[in-house]
Amino acid sequence: MISLEMIYDAKRVLQDVARTTPLSPAPKIGEGVYIKSENLQLTGSFKLRGAYYKIHSLTPEEKAKGVIACSAGNHAQGVALSATMSGIKSIICMPAGAPLAKVEATKGYGAEVVLVPGVYDDAYAKAVELTNEHGYTFAHPFNDERVIAGQGTIGLEILNQLPDVDTVVVPIGGGGLISGVAYAVKSIKPDCKVIGVQAAGAASMYVSRKNGEPTELASVSTIADGIAVKKPGDLTFEICSKYVDEIVTVTEDEIASAILSLMENQKTVSEGAGAVSVAAVMFGKVPTEGKKTVCVVSGGNIDVTMLSRIITKGLSKSGRTCEITTKVMDKPGQLINLLHIVSETGANIVRVNHSREAKLSDVTNCVVTMVLETRNRQHVEEIENALTEKGYELIK
DSSP states (O other): OOOOOHHHHHEEEETTTTTOOOEETTTTOOEEEEEEGGSSSSBBBBBHHHHHHHHHOOOOOHHHHOEEEEOHHHHHHHHHHHHHTTTTEEEEEETTTHHHHHHHHHHHHEEEEEEESHHHHHHHHHHHHHHHHHHOOOOOSSSSSHHHHHHHHHHHHHHHHTTOOOOOEOOOSHHHHHHHOOOOOHHHHHTEEEEEEEEEEGGGHHHHHHHHHHOSSSOOOOOOOGGOSSSSHHHHHHHHHHHEEEEEEOOOHHHHHHHHHHHHHOOOOOHHHHHHHHHHTTTTTSSOOOSEEEEOOOBOOOOOOHHHHHHHHHHHHHSSEEEEEEEEEETHHHHHHHHHHHTTTOOEEEEEEEESSSSTOSSSSSEEEEEEEEESSOOOOOOOOOHHHTTTOOOO
């Protein structure tokens, strides 16, 4: 089993390999909130820590045969770089739907990439098959003592950077990160709360805790691809059951809003998996009043096309954009009157669609749909109230 001595050994091994990532105040996200920026780690995520410590522990015979791993992207890059730095061969099985940026980055770090149809669990099955065929050493992304110990060095850093921390909020996929962090934190500072966060569409550890045993979900679906794991490991489940105080879930809209908030307020880019900890704090899933709370932002390897869609989603969720549909009389000047009311509220009109042929229109009316740039949800309500007071019917 993992031990505190093992985590301190991982810290020693990693001192010239992994960065000590910054711990920064984030007052606009919440009072007393800090961000632990593992998105600024080499390879763009925390995964390098566990991967390198695992590979460092291999025997010369194991190194000669090479190492294999399965990953949606971040563990892949960590293993690829660690293997290359150690002068050994690496094969990475990745889900075929993994972000292109992560696939190319993994190849760039020197790995041979095998794309497997399906999700993480399908890539895992392929990696096991190849391990049995060729005798590679399998570097599990989370259910491995050495990997967990490597991730635990983050807990040591947090306690060193903020000794009076009250709560540490950590993303959960398979549970390797939170297992290491929770073990380190609870071993040194037992009164510090450790809260895990999962995407509601991939809440395998949350469900497993409720069931009292590792439970496999029928399917997972989330923009947080880095934590889209159907079933946690038996080792990580055991550690989480003992050392993690609570697990909460966040929605897709909440994740998108957190990514946007990190960009605007912290000037930092996070992937979906990395932002779930911040989402939990932003939307009241984790109490922060009167406490010092650290949110681990575990990675920043987000596909640019996905980022564009997430920004759009985040703007809508936070009331920064909105879509309003109403009806106007089919007469000259009616559209301009509507737009004048909207402009007086201070909203910026992005797009207008004026249709006589819409399903909701009738002989005397046209349907108008407006996309607006707004300040916040209160501003959206003000616009809607201004329109209803002038007799416009809002179509939801």
